[in-house]
Amino acid sequence: MLKPVSPDLDALNLLDQRLRFLSAWTIHHANHVRDSSDGLKVGGHQASCASMSALMTALYFHALGPNDRVAVKPHGGPLLHAIHYLLGSQSLEQLQNFRGFGGMQSYPSRTKDRIPVDFSTGSVGLGVAVTAFASLVQDYLTAHGKMAEEDRGRFVALIGDAELDEGNIYEALIEGYKHDIRNCWWIVDYNRQSLDATSADRMFERFDEIFASCGWRTVELRYGKKLGAAVAQYPALKAWLDELPNADFAAMSFQGGAAWRARIAADLGKDGAAFLQAHDDEALGTLMTDLGGHCMETLVEAFDACQDDVPTLFVAWTVKGFGLPFAGHKDNHSGLMNPTQAHAMRDAMGISEGDEWSPLAGIGANALPAVQALLDRSRIQRAKRERSFGRIEIPHIAAPTGDEQATQAAFGKIMLDLSRGGGNLADRIVTTSPDVTVSTNLGAWVNQRGLFKRREMKDVFAAAKIASAQKWAATNKGQHIELGIAESNLFLMLAALGLSGDLFGERLVPVGTLYDPFIARGLDSLNYACYQDARFLLVATPSGITLGPEGGAHQSINPPLIALGQPGLRHYEPAFVDELAAMMEEAFRLIDDPAGESTYLRLSTRSIAQVERADDKWKAGALAGGYWLREPGPNAEAAIVAMGAVMPEALAAYDELSADLPGLGLLAVTSPDLLHRGWSAAQAARWQGKREPSHVESLLSRLAPGAGLVTLCDAAPASLSWLGGVIGQRVAPLGVDRFGQTGNLSDLYAAYRLDGDAITQAIAELLITAS
Numbered sequence: 162m163l164k165p166v167s168p169d170l171d172a173l174n175l176l177d178q179r180l181r182f183l184s185a186w187t188i189h190h191a192n193h194v195r196d197s198s199d200g201l202k203v204g205g206h207q208a209s210c211a212s213m214s215a216l217m218t219a220l221y222f223h224a225l226g227p228n229d230r231v232a233v234k235p236h237g238g239p240l241l242h243a244i245h246y247l248l249g250s251q252s253l254e255q256l257q258n259f260r261g262f263g264g265m266q267s268y269p270s271r272t273k274d275r276i277p278v279d280f281s282t283g284s285v286g287l288g289v290a291v292t293a294f295a296s297l298v299q300d301y302l303t304a305h306g307k308m309a310e311e312d313r314g315r316f317v318a319l320i321g322d323a324e325l326d327e328g329n330i331y332e333a334l335i336e337g338y339k340h341d342i343r344n345c346w347w348i349v350d351y352n353r354q355s356l357d358a359t360s361a362d363r364m365f366e367r368f369d370e371i372f373a374s375c376g377w378r379t380v381e382l383r384y385g386k387k388l389g390a391a392v393a394q395y396p397a398l399k400a401w402l403d404e405l406p407n408a409d410f411a412a413m414s415f416q417g418g419a420a421w422r423a424r425i426a427a428d429l430g431k432d433g434a435a436f437l438q439a440h441d442d443e444a445l446g447t448l449m450t451d452l453g454g455h456c457m458e459t460l461v462e463a464f465d466a467c468q469d470d471v472p473t474l475f476v477a478w479t480v481k482g483f484g485l486p487f488a489g490h491k492d493n494h495s496g497l498m499n500p501t502q503a504h505a506m507r508d509a510m511g512i513s514e515g516d517e518w519s520p521l522a523g524i525g526a527n528a529l530p531a532v533q534a535l536l537d538r539s540r541i542q543r544a545k546r547e548r549s550f551g552r553i554e555i556p557h558i559a560a561p562t563g564d565e566q567a568t569q570a571a572f573g574k575i576m577l578d579l580s581r582g583g584g585n586l587a588d589r590i591v592t593t594s595p596d597v598t599v600s601t602n603l604g605a606w607v608n609q610r611g612l613f614k615r616r617e618m619k620d621v622f623a624a625a626k627i628a629s630a631q632k633w634a635a636t637n638k639g640q641h642i643e644l645g646i647a648e649s650n651l652f653l654m655l656a657a658l659g660l661s662g663d664l665f666g667e668r669l670v671p672v673g674t675l676y677d678p679f680i681a682r683g684l685d686s687l688n689y690a691c692y693q694d695a696r697f698l699l700v701a702t703p704s705g706i707t708l709g710p711e712g713g714a715h716q717s718i719n720p721p722l723i724a725l726g727q728p729g730l731r732h733y734e735p736a737f738v739d740e741l742a743a744m745m746e747e748a749f750r751l752i753d754d755p756a757g758e759s760t761y762l763r764l765s766t767r768s769i770a771q772v773e774r775a776d777d778k779w780k781a782g783a784l785a786g787g788y789w790l791r792e793p794g795p796n797a798e799a800a801i802v803a804m805g806a807v808m809p810e811a812l813a814a815y816d817e818l819s820a821d822l823p824g825l826g827l828l829a830v831t832s833p834d835l836l837h838r839g840w841s842a843a844q845a846a847r848w849q850g851k852r853e854p855s856h857v858e859s860l861l862s863r864l865a866p867g868a869g870l871v872t873l874c875d876a877a878p879a880s881l882s883w884l885g886g887v888i889g890q891r892v893a894p895l896g897v898d899r900f901g902q903t904g905n906l907s908d909l910y911a912a913y914r915l916d917g918d919a920i921t922q923a924i925a926e927l928l929i930t931a932s
């Protein structure tokens with residue numbers, strides 16, 4: 162870590178004011194100055210910015226070094242842009258296009274903003290937690306010799322106090338404790354206001370206790386230096402303030418000095434008289450809101466005092482909307498200054514009209530050199546970090562051999578083969594799983610590559626020579642990060658691992674496994690990982706009612722639909738293991754390709770007969786979303802369209818029906834997601850005069866225009882039924898549209914209409930209605 166330099170508090174205070182104004186003015190400009198062609202409210206959060214301008218000033222112009230990575234609370238985004246504007250790394254045009262098309266984003270975005278944004282934020286809680294996992298990735302890279310000591314940094318999250326209600330923060334806290342994470346600063350802008358209301362008083366000090374019990378140092382920055390001195394001098398005032406409800410504090414902050422005086426006089430009587438006499442109303446209003454989070458000296462001292470690697474929670478007390486006309490007002494979350502108020506703020510800051518955007522407007526000539534010196538010496542990254550791609554050698558991945566195989570077991574074998582084969586890809590793979598490592602077939606890989614723990618952990622069972630298939634010693638060279646059962650943490654871990662090339666210049670190849678139904682448990686975190694363009698392979702298994710005896714609580718139904726609507730994530734659902742091998746190879750390639758994405762493999766425990774292949778022609782189609790497993794005849798009137806583990810039923814039905822229905826085809830769909838994307842893209846391209854048909858159009862145009870399709874999948878039938886819309890063919894959708902239950906496969910497939918009888922009936926119905 163960098164040594165702290167001695168602060169220039171006056172200059173820092175001037176920067177704080179300037180940033181508070183610039184963030185407010187950026188929002189004001191977007192709402193009240195810029196032309197609005199559609200009359201839509203633009204919005205923005207002046208109050209949320211104002212409450213942490215001092216905090217961010219102290220960080221960016223004093224505490225942070227070039228290796229530190231920060232997640233800024235979503236509504237503080239304009240402050241981050243204002244900081245980069247002053248540093249010369251953000252343009253005026255971008256500020257003036259806040260929330261406009263192509264302009265700076267509402268909430269910090271790693272991919273869309275032009276300034277360096279280490280972690281996107283927006284869905285509260287996730288930006289906080291991901292920093293803990295990023296710190297774990299830094300430790301991983303260091304231990305694996307992929308990151309030099311001098312490149313290491315600290316992971317800082319700037320948090321709204323209401324954000325602390327998000328449960329995912331505590332899941333991450335627990336996991337972080339288990340993994341002994343360090344170098345994290347989580348800094349709460351404790352303005353005690355959320356969107357709707359003032360925060361619950363009962364939570365006072367509870368957060369500190371929760372964090373302390375997980376090994377965190379907690380630092381309470383309640384009073385600024387001046388208010389701190391006053392409460393030390395007047396114990397009655399301190400006792401009164403300590404008990405003052407959040408709502409009362411907020412209301413008086415809004416009302417100002419006279420209100421404070423009346424209330425203190427009423428509550429403290431003669432115990433408050435001396436204190437009140439010493440201050441006029443204006444001074445009183447200022448003094449009572451001199452909280453730790455607004456006092457530069459307090460902040461700088463606190464940051465300087467925590468230069469070790471102990472994870473630290475700073476609770477910085479603030480006033481929401483500090484310095485703005487609606488400071489402390491309970492409705493100020495989306496409050497916007499009206500033009501009169503914004504102009505008054507400008508005038509009060511000594512900024513002349515038209516000069517609002519001059520970077521250091523309002524700072525007197527005498528102070529300018531010191532402020533400029535602060536800007537010059539800020540040590541933060543000004544340019545976006547380069548992304549790292551294209552360095553991984555991806556070997557050909559061979560399918561495991563065997564006549565009858567399940568995709569889940571084959572996944573485990575492929576991982577084992579990769580491990581045994583060694584090489585660049587295998588060394589970059591990091592696997593992780595929320596307590597389902599064994600049951601998702603990663604055990605053999607872990608036996609080979611070991612668990613990752615910064616501090617060595619012996620396998621007690623192995624040492625005692627107790628027989629077990631799992632040999633789970635942990636060292637700092639291990640390549641599997643074992644997580645507790647919190648699926649949100651899995652996705653945040655994958656997000657952090659999948660950003661390693663972006664954050665640390667060293668791309669890892671993350672592979673995460675979980676049960677398919679529990680994707681929903683961490684869905685927002687998965688979306689968050691994709692939103693930031695983190696790259697990983699997600700292997701979800703087992704899936705569907707094909708899980709049989711395990712029952713309805715574990716049988717997934719809708720994940721293919723989730724995947725169909727999830728940008729940045731490609732869904733593949735193989736039926737055969739040679740498809741799986743090709744898909745894994747493709748997924749690894751996509752992780753390391755600038756234009757790639759993450760992949761979701763939906764696998765099954767069902768062992769099925771593998772198909773004989775005459776050649777490799779199926780492969781390109783399988784990777785593009787589907788291929789004819791049994792070619793249709795010219796202008797065929799019907800086809801079976803099947804996906805994944807129910808392929809044996811489709812093949813059996815094909816064999817039975819094709820004698821009576823010459824020309825019947827069997828289309829194996831490997832990715833509804835890719836087919837749909839290609840279809841949409843081809844249509845959009847057609848509007849621009851490009852006439853290439855999409856893959857799915859090419860596939861389905863082999864059939865007669867009015868042909869019937871029986872679609873079959875162990876998932877929500879809508880995963881495939883949309884195929885009827887491509888050319889206008891008729892569809893009989895078979896699939897699972899109610900909760901599953903225990904049973905053997907033949908009973909379940911019969912009850913849920915996934916069997917040969919259902920296919921035959923559906924085809925018959927289609928052909929009858931056609932005639």
Ligand SMILES: Cc1ncc(C[n+]2csc(CCOP(=O)(O)OP(=O)(O)O)c2C)c(N)n1
Nearest residue numbers: 209236283284285321322323324354355356
């Ligand atoms: C997951 C999620 N739920 C709801 C919201 C909507 N929202 C945005 S900010 C906010 C309140 C934030 O209050 P706080 O964290 O205290 O921030 P500050 O007071 O600093 O604005 C809410 C509910 C969101 N962004 N993300």
Ligand SMILES: [Mg+2]
Nearest residue numbers: 322323354355
């Ligand atoms: Mg708040």
